[in-house]
Amino acid sequence: xxxxxxxxxxxxxxxxxxxxxxxxxxxxxxxxxxxxxxxxxxxxxxxxxxxxxxxxxxxxxxxxxxxxxxxxxxxxxxxxxxxxxxxxxxxxxxxxxxxxxxxxxxxxxxxxxxxxxxx
Amino acid sequence: xxxxxxxxxxxxxxxxxxxxxxxxxxxxxxxxxxxxxxxxxxxxxxxxxxxxxxxxxxxxxxxxxxxxxxxxxxxxxxxxxxxxxxxxxxxxxxxxxxxxxxxxxxxxxxx
Numbered sequence: 001x002x003x004x005x006x007x008x009x010x011x012x013x014x015x016x017x018x019x020x021x022x023x024x025x026x027x028x029x030x031x032x033x034x035x036x037x038x039x040x041x042x043x044x045x046x047x048x049x050x051x052x053x054x055x056x057x058x059x060x061x062x063x064x065x066x067x068x069x070x071x072x073x074x075x076x077x078x079x080x081x082x083x084x085x086x087x088x089x090x091x092x093x094x095x096x097x098x099x100x101x102x103x104x105x106x107x108x109x110x111x112x113x114x115x116x117x118x119x
Numbered sequence: 120x121x122x123x124x125x126x127x128x129x130x131x132x133x134x135x136x137x138x139x140x141x142x143x144x145x146x147x148x149x150x151x152x153x154x155x156x157x158x159x160x161x162x163x164x165x166x167x168x169x170x171x172x173x174x175x176x177x178x179x180x181x182x183x184x185x186x187x188x189x190x191x192x193x194x195x196x197x198x199x200x201x202x203x204x205x206x207x208x209x210x211x212x213x214x215x216x217x218x219x220x221x222x223x224x225x226x227x228x229x230x
């Protein structure tokens with residue numbers, strides 16, 4: 001059981017380049033999300049999705065795009081990378097109740113992270 | 120504006136003693152709280168949670184206490200073990216599908 005798989009684990013970009021961080025889960029979770037972790041800032045929600053074809057913004061969405069064409073995959077796109085996007089990125093998934101709560105299990109399953117450096 | 124605060128960036132505790140990690144929040148509408156543990160180069164993993172209808176939840180060596188009037192929760196680890204050395208994040212459910220995380224506390228358990 002692979003859980004949540006993120007690729008790549010490490011990436012170095014130049015300012016202005018574009019790239020996509022991949023995230024896949026094999027637990028048939030409806031809910032998927034992307035967080036970034038920065039020193040002294042904790043984990044901040046970038047975008048999330050409650051099912052295929054549905055996405056919404058989190059706390060820090062600027063500079064990032066997402067799409068959800070399948071239940072399994074939730075890629076995060078940086079269209080024009082900036083040094084401020086240097087961070088560790090985590091994808092997370094969970095069950096989601098129809099009522100909109102994540103509290104049936106109280107648990108997000110995280111990937112191992114992708115460390116991105118923008119020069 | 121940090122809605123979930125972990126004011127202690129780090130904590131050191133002797134093996135076998137109690138570790139107490141604290142978390143404060145500002146929004147009284149938060150009704151579900153979780154603790155996650157993170158080792159270096161790994162993703163966070165779920166540890167324990169508590170609903171606002173409770174004031175305590177236990178799971179083995181881990182107990183979470185919630186004081187709604189003070190908007191404060193704490194995680195107690197008894198007894199602490201060297202394998203507990205990690206960064207601990209508290210999180211609060213902020214409306215539908217959104218968790219707000221604190222900045223984390225690095226726990227070091229000394230053998």
